[in-house]
Amino acid sequence: MKVQGLILVAAALLAPFLWWTSIAQGRDGVALFSQYLGLMALIAMAFSHLIATRWPGVEMVFGPMDQSYRLHKWLGIGAMVAILLHDTIDAEMRGLGRETALVELAETLGEISLYGLLILVVITIATFIPYHLWKWTHRFIGIFFLFGAFHYLFILKPFKNGDPLGLYMYVVCGIGTLAYFWTSAPRGWRPRRKYEIAKITSYGDAIAVDLAPKGRPLRHRAGQFAFFRFSGANLNEPHPFTISSAPEITGALRLTVAPLGDLTARVSRALAEGQAVEVDGPYGHFGRAKGPQVWIGAGIGITPFVALAQALPKDTPPVTLIYCLRDSADAPHLAELQAIAADNAAFELILWISPERGRLSAKALSETLPDLGNRKVLFCGPTTMQRALSRDLPAEGVPQRNFHFEAFEIRTGIGIRRFAEWLWQRREERKA
Template sequence: MRKIGLLVVAVALAVPFLWWSSIAQGRDGVALFSQYLGLGALIAMAFSHLIATRWPGVEMIFGPLDQSYRLHKWLGIGAMVAILLHDTIDAEMRGLGRETALVEFAETLGEISLYGLLILVVITIATFIPYHLWKWTHRFIGIFFVFGAFHYLFILKPFKNGDPIGIYMLLVCVVGTVAYAWTSAPRGLRPSRSYEITQVTQQGDAVAVDLAPKGRPLRHRAGQFAFFRFSGAGFGEPHPFTISAAPNEKGDLRLTVAPLGDLTSHVARSLKAGQAVQVDGPYGHFGRAKGPQVWIGAGVGVTPFVALAQALPAEAPPVTFIYCIRDRDSAAHLAELESLAVSKPNLDLVLWQSQTRGRLTATTLAAEIPDLATRKVLFCGPIEMRRSLAKDLPKQGVGQKNFLYEEFEIRTGIGLRRLVAWLWQRHLAKST
């Protein structure tokens, strides 16, 4: 993610300290710390809602949407930790005024916000819960933010809402509330492009979905993704898919869907020609690398590279595309890629069949491409494969800055499975 975005968040969290010395005089330090935790949680949640809007400036400030969404996730988790600490540490101070029914109601909303957010965060990181159920519950996070904002505005605190710090926090609450209202607004009120499915074809284990615009088309670059809402497929929630075809004059789009999860499996078997689709985007910066490159696509990770191969200029530096497949029958867009490799002298297609050559590693990649250290490596595929390459490619002369990928996971855990696996390995190592 971009450093400017992290700096903006850090500055926003630090702003309350501009007035903290005057507030802290004669106050209990522990209670003041608890008060700040509550303010910090509101600031973090407001930024999290702001990123979720996907407004044009989001990627410019916080980085490509895959990176912005990781920040979105960690801001939410950080806010939850701060709220728990705020509730655990006594924030009450003497001499702040008389408690009224409104103050007590604000305290109650704060408690509801705490437990509601805790439940939703647990649902978010419990990735075994089906996507559509998580998505349905996730929309309530904004309601609990509004409860938290009401709690802040009307509880007794060591400053007034009209003080500079009070006005600053009021702006934070307004930004977070407006952002939540935007993301919760009916789909028809938000900008999108109308498309219609013209064809659905089988592509190995995946299906390719061709779309034609029903009005003003989407303008994208090869390698980008968009959010697609298939209103005729029995569900209305948008989902990100990479656009698997280069831009064309008509504005037609194509996406390739593999049945990997509960939602994508439903998409793969439900879409038909004639169905309406709403498209929001484009997003992402994948494929902007310059100079000689190596592309590695595995499984449905082939999708951005098909578009990039179509758009590859004749004068571009050489590209070697390692297409990792189980076998030819399961490979999506294979005939198309082979045709492109024939027509483009600067595109070299290498089929890496796991059934005969085993799993691709950094060592075998270096043996396949002797000048690997002089190239940028672009990857799209399974997470474990990416982690393995990221760990071992530096040993082959490919630095971290030259290993490029998008990590767009709309919903992730916090590494619990990896932690359990690591602890289990440690246990096995000690017992042997």
């Protein structure tokens, strides 16, 4: 993610300290710290809602959408931690005024916001809960943000809403509220491109879906993704898919879907020609690397590289695509990639069939491509493979800055499963 986005978030979180010296005089330091934690939670949640809008400036400030969504997740988790600490540490101060019915209501809504957000954050990081159920509950986060904002506005605090810090927090709450209402607005109010399914091609369990525009088409770059809503298949929630075709003058799009999760399995079963599709995007900066490159596409991770290969100029520096798969019989877009390799001397295609050659590793990649250290490596595929390559490629002469990967996941955990696996492995090692 972009440094300026992180700096902006850090500056916004620290901004209350501009007025802290005057506020802190004669106050209980512990209670004041608890008050600050409450402000920090609101600021973090406002940024999280802002990123969720996917407004055009979001990627410009915070980085490609895959990275912005990781920041979105951690802002939400950080806000939850701050709220828990705020609730645990006594924030009450003497001499701030008399409690009224409005103050009591604000306190009640603050409690509701705390427990509601806690439940929703647990649902978010518990990735075994089906995607469509998580997506349905996730929309309530904005409601609990509004409860939290009401709690802040009318609770007794060591400054007034008209003071500089109060005005600053008005802006924060306003941005978060506006962002929430935007993401919750009826779909007709938000810009969408309308398409229709023109053709469906099967590749074993995967399908390629060709879309024809019904009106003004989407303009994208090779390697980008978009959010697709398949209304005709009763799939009301939009889901991100990489566009697996290069930009065309006609505006036609193609996406390739494999049944890897709850929603993608439903999509692959429910689609049919003639169904309406709404498209929001495009997003992402994947594939912008310059110079000699190695592309690694594992399984359905081949999709961005199909579009990039279609758009590859013939006078480009050499590009080698490693297509990792288990069986070439039903490999998506294999014939298409072979035709591009036959027509473009700058593009080389290598099939890496794991039952025959084993799983691709950094060492095996270096042995296959002796000039690996002089190339940039682009990867799209399983997270476990990405982590292994990221860890081992520097030993083969590829620095971290030359390893690029598509990290977009609309929903991720926080590493609990990996931590449990590590503990189990340590336990088994001690037994041995």
